[in-house]
Amino acid sequence: MTETDLGTANGKTALITGITGQDGSYLAELLLSKGYIVYGIVRRASTENFERIAHLTNRIHLIQADLLDQYSLIEAIRKAKPQEVYNLAAQSFVPTSWAQPVLTGEFTALGVTKVLEAVRSVDPSIRFYQASSSEMYGRVLEVPQSETTPFYPRSPYGVAKVYGHYITVNYRESYNLFAVSGILFNHESPRRGLEFVTRKVTDAVARIKLGLATELRMGNLDARRDWGFAGDYVEAMWRMLQQDTPDDYVVATGETHTVRELVEVAFGRVGLDYEKYVVMDPAFIRPAEVDLLIGDPTKAKEKLGWELKTSFPDLVHMMVDADLARLAPLAAPGK
Numbered sequence: 095m096t097e098t099d100l101g102t103a104n105g106k107t108a109l110i111t112g113i114t115g116q117d118g119s120y121l122a123e124l125l126l127s128k129g130y131i132v133y134g135i136v137r138r139a140s141t142e143n144f145e146r147i148a149h150l151t152n153r154i155h156l157i158q159a160d161l162l163d164q165y166s167l168i169e170a171i172r173k174a175k176p177q178e179v180y181n182l183a184a185q186s187f188v189p190t191s192w193a194q195p196v197l198t199g200e201f202t203a204l205g206v207t208k209v210l211e212a213v214r215s216v217d218p219s220i221r222f223y224q225a226s227s228s229e230m231y232g233r234v235l236e237v238p239q240s241e242t243t244p245f246y247p248r249s250p251y252g253v254a255k256v257y258g259h260y261i262t263v264n265y266r267e268s269y270n271l272f273a274v275s276g277i278l279f280n281h282e283s284p285r286r287g288l289e290f291v292t293r294k295v296t297d298a299v300a301r302i303k304l305g306l307a308t309e310l311r312m313g314n315l316d317a318r319r320d321w322g323f324a325g326d327y328v329e330a331m332w333r334m335l336q337q338d339t340p341d342d343y344v345v346a347t348g349e350t351h352t353v354r355e356l357v358e359v360a361f362g363r364v365g366l367d368y369e370k371y372v373v374m375d376p377a378f379i380r381p382a383e384v385d386l387l388i389g390d391p392t393k394a395k396e397k398l399g400w401e402l403k404t405s406f407p408d409l410v411h412m413m414v415d416a417d418l419a420r421l422a423p424l425a426a427p428g429k
Contacts, residue, residue: 107131109174111161111209112182113154116285117225119146121180121328126153128332133174135159135167135183146285161205167212171220178335180223181209184255188229189289191251202254203261210265210273221272221335224262227255228279228320228346228387238390241277241344263342272340279320279346279389281327282409284416291353292321292413295360300417302371303364304425310368311375315354318386322347323404323412333398346389347402359407363414 108125112118113134122132132154134147144151157173159166161183171179184202185191191198206224213220231239232248247253259275266273286293294310301307322345330345361368394400404412 105129105131106178107133107174107176108178108180109133109135109157109171109176110180110182111135111159112184112225113156114144114147115182116146116283116287116324117182117281117328117331118180119150119285120283120325121182121331122147122150122154124328124332126150131155133157133170133176135170161201161208164208164211167208168216171212171216175217176220178221178223179209179213180225180331181206182225184225184258185251188249188251191249191254195250198250199254199257202251203257206258207261210261210271213273214265214269214271218269218271221340222262222265222274223331223335224258224273224275225331226259226262226275226277226342227252228277228389230256230259230277231387234386237386238346238348238388239344240390241342241393259342266340272335274334274340275342276327276331276334277342277344277389278327278330279322279344279387281322281324281345282413283324284413285324286413292356292410293417295357296410296413296417297421298371299360299364299366299414300421303366303418304421306421306424309371309373310357311373311377312353312357313375313377315357315372315374316352318350318352318388320346320348320350320388321356321406321409322402323409326403330394330398330400333394333400337398341397343394343398344389344391345394345400346391347406348389348391349406350386350388351406356410359410360414363411364418 108130136156138158157170159170185198229252230245232252233246235244245256262273262275265271282292298310357368
């Protein structure tokens, strides 16, 4: 399908779980640009973290609900009356999944089932998107990884995502739901959380350049990842729900880069030699490392008409520049 074939939403309504996250904010922007009415699910908390969607709050509708509370999900869907549901919410930081494996399983695995059940019970005609992950491949059994590559997860997060992926397939086949999974490889942006390695690096580079820090402590610099721009990837999510039949797709760049390359490009953006500032720290080595992830996006390109727009260096430069701008007010004069 071409962009002309897909057209605009013409007043469709979408409900996004995880709307306050990186992907949720970019997806909300995309859907609003296409004329959607956008609802987002947020968890009740004493301190609200709406930083990523602050510029959208007067254009979207927020509903309090929780992936662990089936009734609240049903009520949210009844209230929003969406034609599309995008399930992006999860405990998504891989290292935390070892410290909190049960909580990760409840949100990232069983939470998917609860959203699917809510869709099935309220309106089975709703189209459902599940955010699957390249971490499901883990100890990869073939290179590159495609939709048919067997999963071999290497973290509680990866295991939970495999469950979420297969329960989506099961509901599609058992109840004839239009339910799809996007197997997204690493996708980053200036809105990425500081706990993720890409943002950890670009934040540290900005701090070192501005005189706010002196070193960057890292783990395995030889791990390889397929990194793309989150703003590009959310369009693939939307395109999956505009197809005639539901199916699963890998979304990736088809290129792989080491963490060392990430560090080198980031420091190079500000004219610094990374070797003078990076300190190896065993505390950042994973119990079970995923050494090589690289996706094959052929199916997404051919069937969805999806194309990557942002290169790896451009992505890293974008993130470094954003962190420099954010931290500049904290720097001493002349830095």
